[in-house]
Amino acid sequence: MEAKFVNPFLSSLLNVLSTMAQLELKPQAPRLKKDEVARGDVSGVIGMIGPMTKGSFSISFDKSLALEVMHRMLGERPKDINDDVTDMIGEITNMVTGGAKRILADQGYEFNMATPIVVSGPSHTIQHKTDGAKILMPFTSEYGIATIEICFAK
Template sequence: MKAEYINPFLKAFDNVVGQLIFVKSEVGNIFVKEGTKKSGHVVITIGVTGDLVGSVVLSMNEDTAKWLASKMMFGMEVTEFNDMAKSAIAELGNMIAGNSSTYFHDMGQKIDITPPTLYTGDNIEVFAYKSKTLCVPMKVENHTIEIDVSLG
């Protein structure tokens, strides 16, 4: 998988997180996942079609999702991952998808991105039909959000 397919999502993540919670993210150690992998308790999936086809999955644990939702809601403490917190995290996925779409357009890639879908629960398994997925852990303060990109 080419880095140019991954960078728009990383730039979008960094841009959105920077604008929403005024914190800079950093890239962790990138690695490859193959086949079905367990994911965090909170998962956002984004489908990609057009010149590139595949999916992008953002996953995190529930504490990270509550922390992000709290930051997105101007510091209102989120103690339960309820519908309002889920809505905030889903909107985070929507903003990242929209920003990345713009970056792809600027590169001359014609793609369509599906509206993000939010899943929550224990033992969520994600299967990338492209078989190999590049996982990019993004660190924000002391939290990690994994961005799994499977495009071709």
């Protein structure tokens, strides 16, 4: 998978969490993902389709990081992942994908976005519906790890 498809999602995630939650994440080394197990406690997943490409994007958060983002964005501090937290993760997924969509449109790649699906729980899975390589990229913070996955069709 080419960096021109991955980098817009990375920069969009950093921008969304910096702007909306005043939270800085540190990108770690990307790698290929070989399984379907999510690398967090709650994940937002969104499909994308356009005339030149199709794919999916997900972002998974450790529980501690998701709760901290909830506190910073909405002033609420739930003790556990609840409906409000999953709604917020869906919105973050939408915002990150929307930001990447704008960047990719400037490069000539148009696509439509589906409605995000949010999944939570220990060892939940994420199924990307395309046959391309799955790129996994973790981001660290003092509150936990966020991990994005990007998969575009071959």
